Amino acid sequence: MSGPVTIGIELGGTKGIAVLARGRDIVERVRVPTTTPAETLGALLEQAARWAAAEAVAAIGLASFGPLRLDPARTGYGRIAATPKPGWADADVRGAFAGLGLPLGFDTDVNGAVLAEARWGAAQGCDTAAYMTVGTGIGVGLMAGGRPLHGLLHPEVGHLRVRRVEGDSFPGICPFHGDCLEGLAAGPAIAARAGAPASELDADHDAWGFVSDALAEAMAILLLTASPQRILIGGGVGAGVPHLLPRVRAATAAKLASYLDEVDAAALDRIIVPPALGDDAGPLGAVALALDAVGLA
Known part of the structure; x- marks a missing residue:
């Protein structure tokens, strides 16, 4: 293993992961549950500080669930905006790590993941790519021209309103929009519709028809935009x-x-694929953000 030493922090809706990396190789990792901002950010910061004291760390990368305020010129930079995650609205995730005094790369968890997949995984050679996570929520990271997409905020595809299967009366569970994509197809939505977690549903359960249709709506929207x-x-x-x-x-x-x-259909087999980096797409996304923060990509 060779390359600069970095710290990556992936903050997700159910867990936070801190990694110490050398180049693109993860050499240590710590996982903590996502509870309150004070507990979760405090535990991740404590681990990052220990590594920073023991290693010549070049930079830290922070890849967080959102929505995030990513524009340094706007009020609230570095904080989580309105979120269905109780207690996390306005949490200062970037500020929690700024005190380490290290160069800091900061973006959404899914923007970090698409960057990592483009650099080391299944999107290598792609100029434009998307990474969708379907779990506790639904988020999409978009890379265009080799760079994660930012604008007024960042892509929030999980809250698109999609066409629904005719006759589907499930109201959805998003507290903001009800039957947006996340409200229809995220893990908690599947459990609410089916009465059991996704992991316990047979492949022929009726819920999968509704879920795959909603996700396909998002795939078509992404491909057409x-x-x-x-x-x-x-x-x-x-x-x-x-x-x-x-x-x-x-x-x-x-x-x-x-x-x-x-x-x-044959092209879609090559276009819509699992991440090659597997569960490490998120943590390595944070590492990629750290490397970018100091121009070491």
Whole structure:
């Protein structure tokens, strides 16, 4: 293992992971549950401080669930904006680590993941790519021109309102929008619809038809707007349910209805794929942000 030493912090909706990396190789990791901002950020900061005291750390990367305020010129930079996660609205996630005095790369967890997959994983060679996590929530990171996409905020595809299967009366569970994509297809939404967690549902359970259709709506929207060369689907549901991706691909092909000449069923097998970095896409996304913070990509 060689390369600069960095610290990566991936802050997710159910867990936070701190890693010490040399180059792209993770050499140590610590996992803590996501409870309150004080507890979770405090535990991650404590671990980062121990590593920084013992190693010549070049930079730290912070990849967090959102929505995040990412514009340094705007009020609230570094904080979480309105979020369904109780107690986390306005949490100063960036500020918690700024006191370490290290160069700090900061972005969403999914923007970090798509950057890592483009650098070391299944999106290598792609100029434009997307990473969707389907788990506790649904988030999408978008990379265009080789860089994570920012603007007024950042992509919030999980809260798009998608067309629904005719006759579907499930109200959705998003506290902001009800039946947005996250309210229909995230892990808690599946459990609310089916009465059991996704991991306990048979492959032929009716819920999967609704979930794959909603996700396919998002795939079609992404392909028709951002035109990604690769869409990686990760997360506890996205990567943890083997029969889901084939259903999503088939439903996506039907929704596109042969409109995109180069995006037929065979192409979708290559476009919509699991992350090659697996569960490490998130932590390595934080490492990629740290390397970028000091120009060591």
